[in-house]
Amino acid sequence: MFFINMNALVAMAGMIAVLMLTRWWPLNKRVLLLFFNLAFLGVFSQKLFLFAVVYTALNYAGFLFLCRTASYRKLWFVLSIVLNVAAVSCVRLFVMEVWTHPLFDAVIWIGLIYYVLKVIDAYYFAYFLGKDAKAPALDFFNYILFVPTFTSGPILKFRDFMADTKKPYSINAAQFEEAVKRIILGLFKKIVLVTWVSTAFDHVLAGELHTAQSLFLMVCFYAWVYFDFSGYSDIAVGIGRLFGYTIPENFKKPFLSPTLTQYWRNWHATLGDWFRDHIFMFFSRKTPSRWTAAGLSILIMVLIGLWHGFTVLYVIWGVYHGLLLALENLLGSTLVNKKKVSKPYFYFRCFLTQLAVLAAIIIYGGTQETVLRIYRGLLSF
Known part of the structure; x- marks a missing residue:
């Protein structure tokens, strides 16, 4: 959202310039970054600013408590996670207008959806490392x-x-050049390619849908999601590097994934990694059996579906992907080594994986009515 707003881009460019001019100061990227983060959120939304500061302060207090306490650590750890999940669930209900309140602003949801994942990761760190996990409030x-x-x-x-x-x-000249090129690539995806693809999608969707049109819409929407999301990730990686921080890759050639297991390690990789790391760590500290891995795969994909939205379609999406991942685990076919199989076989497996993803990708495509209309069009020859 921020990365197609000229004022936001100018503000970030200004921050990068300030960091470069103050590189002699050892604390520049820590202290100045805090001022920038707070000022940016404050200008964007006062309600979001207030919510973010209070939410972060409360969780920092909980984080320090978990680092230091020796009594009932597991209880406090679980309680901290439950409270955060409850908070994000309540905000989701406000977004869905199940609950209403004049103080609520939907923009709070934009921040909280990713805040909560980072907060829970910090609690895991505190729980397993104890006093060694302590971090300054600034950081x-x-x-x-x-x-x-x-x-x-x-x-x-x-x-x-x-x-x-x-x-x-x-940051040296080569790193600066690489980061800027990454930002330009991301902007091209989000502004040019997304515009082209979304225009084509809306044009076809406005007409009568038959099999060919529905298939086109599904492929078109898949491309739309990829260009939009990978474009955002490209910009985030580039700007993060110019801010002095390494941002992990989110898309690692997902279209060359021969199994669905490998696909979810390459598509929105940090989200899949987060759920695998935290769910497997919580329920299975040792290497899980095939049946345990299959059950956890279903649980993880359903949770990812619910993370995207509290709707029946997202639950179905989660169950669908979870069952396919569970089947791969039970059959022992979660990985295909490109070096050990023929090229035709490898690319055929990649094609099958993309078909499996394509079959459910349109669930992200809007209202339930729109999604069902596209699926019905598949059966209209």
Whole structure:
């Protein structure tokens, strides 16, 4: 959202210039970043600013408590997670207008949807490392409020961000050039390609739908999601690097994934990694059996579906992907090594994976009425 707003881009460019001019100051990328994050959110939305500061402060207090306490650690750990999940669920109900209140602003949801994942990761870090996990309030606030990954990730890991804070701000000409090229690529995807694809999608959707039109809409929407989301990730990676922080890759050649398991390690990789890391860590500390892995796959994909939205369609999407992943686990076919199989077989498996994803991608495509209309069109020859 921010990255197609000229004022936001100018503000970030100004911040990068300030960081470069103050690189002699060891604390520049920590102290100045906090001022920038707070000022940016304050200008964008006063309600969001107030919510973000209070939410982060409360969780920092909980984080420090979990680092220091020795009594009932597991209880406090679970309670912290439950409270955060309850908070995001309540806000989701406000967005759905199940609940209403004049103080609520939907923009709060934009921040919280990714805030909560980072907060929970910090709690995991505190629970397993104890006193060694302690972090200054300055860095904790920067981690949660980090503007370049604010609305759509990639999702930062607490330990990686804390490691970056200890490094002085440093960027050479080659790194600067690479980051700027990455930002330009992302802007081209979001502004040019997304505009072309979305225009074609809307044009076809406005007409009568038969099999060919519905298939076109599904492929078109798949491209739309990819260009939009990978474009955002490209910009976030580039700006994050210019801010002095390493942002993880979110898209790792997902179209060359020969299994659905590998696909979800390459498509929105940080979200899939987050759910795998935290769910598997919580329910299975040891290497799980095939049946356990299959059950956890279903659970993880249903949770990812609910994370996107509290609707029947998202639950169906989660169950669909979960069952396919579970089947791969039970059959022992979660991985295909490109070096050990023929090229035709490898690319055929990649094609089958894309078909499996394509079959459900349109669920992201709008209202339930629109989605069902496209599916009905598939059966209209």
